[in-house]
Amino acid sequence: MKVLDIDFIRQQFPVFQTELGQKVGFLDNAGGSYVAGAVIDRLTDFYTNYKVQPYGANPISNQAGEAMDEGRSTMAALLNVPMERVTLGASSTQNFNTLTIACTPLVQKDTEVIVTEQDHESNIGGWERLCQRQGATLTFWKVNPETGELDLEDLEKLLSPRTVILCVTHSSNIIGTINPINRIARLARQNNTRLVVDGVSYAPHSWPNLDELDVDAYVFSTYKTYGTHQGVMVVKESFLEELEPQCHFFNVPYPYKQLDAAGPDHAAIAALAGIGDYFSTVYEHNFGSSGEVPLHEKARVVSALMHQHETELSAYLLDHLKDLPVRIYGRSTSDGREANIALASPKVPAKALADGLVAYDVAAKNGHFYAYRLLETMGVKDLNDGVLRISLSHYNTREEVERCVKGLGELLYQLEF
Ligand SMILES: Cc1ncc(COP(=O)(O)O)c(C=O)c1O
Incomplete structure (x- = not known):
């Protein structure tokens, strides 16, 4: 079975050559992803x-x-x-x-x-x-x-x-x-x-x-x-x-x-x-020369590899979150869901968690993310504080997710009011 070559993937994103890019585990991808080098070149x-x-x-x-x-x-x-x-x-x-x-x-x-x-x-x-x-x-x-x-x-x-x-x-x-x-x-x-x-x-x-x-x-x-x-x-x-x-x-x-x-x-x-260049590059890295393969086919095949990687990370994350004192919004397993995982604690504001994660070099955000009506119906009282959302992309690593889990585990007990 093919797996995503994460080192190769990260080489395609200039941000990972910067000091901060290497240091920060960026888990706020649903807000906006990093930009592929091929796009920046164009x-x-x-x-x-x-x-x-x-x-x-x-x-x-x-x-x-x-x-x-x-x-x-x-x-x-x-x-x-x-x-x-x-x-x-x-x-x-x-x-x-x-x-x-x-x-x-x-x-x-x-x-x-x-x-x-x-x-x-x-x-x-x-x-x-x-x-x-x-x-x-x-x-x-x-x-x-x-x-x-x-x-x-x-x-x-x-x-x-x-x-x-x-x-x-x-x-x-x-x-x-x-x-x-x-x-x-x-x-x-x-x-x-x-x-x-x-x-x-x-x-x-x-x-x-x-x-x-x-x-x-x-x-x-x-x-x-x-x-x-x-x-x-x-x-x-x-x-x-x-x-x-x-x-x-x-x-x-x-x-x-x-x-x-x-x-x-x-x-x-x-x-x-x-974006087409990026999908083609990843396709060729995994499957060799791609002359005859239509671009949409390459994108779908590459995207399936990316999805598999993200699903492994989100399965790990969800598996560890279930031991923490938080409500997970949505399914507690990675089946039938994408790797956007929102959670909230009954005791610690979501903003305090987002702020606290900075010390663990993890970037995640809190708020209602403009899904105001959904969160209101799901019983979120303070919609400005909202939920903490951890959203993964295919360039995230297991180590970044582990750091997030460790940070949340510690913060939830340290910050309990
Ligand atoms: C599900 C969903 N729909 C629509 C939008 C709005 O997209 P845009 O920022 O391009 O207007 C967003 C933005 O975060 C979103 O997450």
């Missing part, structure tokens, strides 16, 4: 050599346009979708907001949008505002307050002929549970409801396989997948046709511009090609 190249308005006839401007096209086409190839279907925006929140406004023709008076209590606010708030403006109903698919999980039987009861859009996260940024998107999609299809999926928390752990996911829109953020700060939104052609374009009228003929109201960050788009 960014530096753009800023150094052709940071001008792109697509002009002169060679400098022309190179800028070519680099941007490569960034876009690489992202499309990584996802195995036509370039025309990929919207690149400043962030996922911005993409969701634009999408909600573009859905105005669908969300009319007496229609309904269903969102979940499990989602990050970025896939709730915009829909709420849209429903308020349109006189439509916003309905919450509620979670089980103990587990934080969603039950498909509840969804079946909620869906009705009025439900035009259903929004759900692929995996929760708090409890980590992976939702069965295709089972959800089947229910949505039977009901003629469009399905919008937030993949922000899922994509850093498992590269999305859009060939298998039957969704109308899929959204994630590349600053969490080792890239530049961009939001990616893939929209099905049939869905896009139902939407009101949000771009300048003369850009309407270009589907990838329809949901991008702003001028894009040229360099950040160009540097997305570096």
Whole structure:
């Protein structure tokens, strides 16, 4: 069985050549990952050599346009979708907001949008505002307050002929549970409801396989997948046709511009090609020359190796956390969940734990992580203090996780008030 060569992986991230990068066990990856060297190289190249308005006839401007096209086409190839279907925006929140406004023709008076209590606010708030403006109903698919999980039987009861859009996260940024998107999609299809999926928390752990996911829109953020700060939104052609374009009228003929109201960050788009370089490099290191293998295949195979490594680390972490006086939010084993693990102590504030871990050279964060409604339903009283979230990436080591466990074990008893 292949295993991830962690030394090789860490060589691909310049941060691990810095003093702090070596010292700190960075376990706040769900907030934003480290950036692969291949991405930084592309960014530096753009800023150094052709940071001008792109697509002009002169060679400098022309190179800028070519680099941007490569960034876009690489992202499309990584996802195995036509370039025309990929919207690149400043962030996922911005993409969701634009999408909600573009859905105005669908969300009319007496229609309904269903969102979940499990989602990050970025896939709730915009829909709420849209429903308020349109006189439509916003309905919450509620979670089980103990587990934080969603039950498909509840969804079946909620869906009705009025439900035009259903929004759900692929995996929760708090409890980590992976939702069965295709089972959800089947229910949505039977009901003629469009399905919008937030993949922000899922994509850093498992590269999305859009060939298998039957969704109308899929959204994630590349600053969490080792890239530049961009939001990616893939929209099905049939869905896009139902939407009101949000771009300048003369850009309407270009589907990838329809949901991008702003001028894009040229360099950040160009540097997305570096994510493809990174997956290719790791693929070649593990499986040899990759000339014929399509980029999306490489990403999926490499991502499976990364996932296996993260799952081993999260299994170790969960196994040790269960002996500590904390509530773990979500499943207590690594089955069916990604490596985002949130916990809280009944006695020690989450902030005190995050602060205390600094002395152990461990970076983790506390808060509600914009999953405010989920934590409220799960009974968190002080939402600003929230929970401590330990979120792993494939470049984390067993030693870093062990240090975190040791730190938590000591802090929970030292800080008890
Ligand atoms: C699950 C989830 N969805 C959406 C977002 C919003 O992404 P962005 O910061 O790109 O707007 C985040 C950000 O942390 C997230 O974790």
